[in-house]
Amino acid sequence: xxxxxxxPAALSVPEGxxxxxxxxxxxxxxxxxxxxxxxxxxxxxxxxxxxxxQREQTSGRLNASLDKSSGRSTLYIAASQPGDSATYLCAVRxxxxxxxxxxxxxxxxxx
Amino acid sequence: NAGxxxxxxxxxxxxxxxxxxxxxxxxxxxxxxxYRQDPGMGLRLIHYSVGEGTTAKGEVPDGYNxxxxxxxxFLLGLESAAPSQTSVYFCASSYSNTxxxxxxxxxxxxx
Numbered sequence: 001x002x003x004x005x006x007x008p009a010a011l012s013v014p015e016g017x018x019x020x021x022x023x024x025x026x027x028x029x030x031x032x033x034x035x036x037x038x039x040x041x042x043x044x045x046x047x048x049x050x051x052x053x054q055r056e057q058t059s060g061r062l063n064a065s066l067d068k069s070s071g072r073s074t075l076y077i078a079a080s081q082p083g084d085s086a087t088y089l090c091a092v093r094x095x096x097x098x099x100x101x102x103x104x105x106x107x108x109x110x111x
Numbered sequence: 112n113a114g115x116x117x118x119x120x121x122x123x124x125x126x127x128x129x130x131x132x133x134x135x136x137x138x139x140x141x142x143x144x145x146y147r148q149d150p151g152m153g154l155r156l157i158h159y160s161v162g163e164g165t166t167a168k169g170e171v172p173d174g175y176n177x178x179x180x181x182x183x184x185f186l187l188g189l190e191s192a193a194p195s196q197t198s199v200y201f202c203a204s205s206y207s208n209t210x211x212x213x214x215x216x217x218x219x220x221x222x
Contacts, residue, residue, distance in 0.1 A: 031208065032208065034210055034211060042211040042215065043201060043213045043214055043215040043216050044201065044203075044211045046212065048209065049210040051208070065165040089153075089154070091211075092129060094212075097142055097159070097207065098156055099144070099203075099211060100156075101146075101153050104154070105152065
């Protein structure tokens with residue numbers, strides 16, 4: 001059974017810092033991996049999608065990498081801002097087309 | 112561009128009552144999903160559909176039924192609501208290998 005973990009569970013940083021969020025999965029047979037952001041009481045917003053054949057994807061200040069063989073993905077956020085405060089979720093898509101989510105990392109960026 | 116729309120956004124049910132949650136997407140996606148999100152449990156898959164007229168069970172299907180009579184709609188039914196079904200329910204849709212889009216959620220309380 002695919003299991004997804006995220007470290008750290010919570011993170012608090014001062015504004016302007018660069019930071020890395022980690023996602024690990026137990027079975028490397030994935031279709032793709034997607035990073036989401038969730039604000040309190042809201043739905044999930046897609047940030048980046050990495051196909052299994054790709055190594056990384058970038059969008060603005062966000063960069064996500066994927067090492068399928070080691071079962072790891074990282075989300076790098078450059079020059080963090082208070083507006084980045086949210087819970088970040090990673091999800092792996094299985095070949096059966098289902099998604100398995102990690103528990104999330106709760107990020108607080110302090111002004 | 113509406114994306115994924117969930118109806119209703121909030122609902123309070125009494126134990127034993129029934130209700131249907133509606134998910135509608137306007138992106139012509141084949142795949143649709145219903146998840147529930149609970150504190151400390153993360154997002155768990157209830158049921159999913161890979162196309163019109165097809166449905167399949169996810170990780171926590173007991174107590175729920177689904178139907179996908181039209182490609183754009185995916186209905187989640189609770190026949191006899193229980194307090195354990197108090198949760199936030201999310202619908203999502205995607206193509207086979209692209210990013211998933213989520214609705215804003217339905218907050219359900221069963222008393």
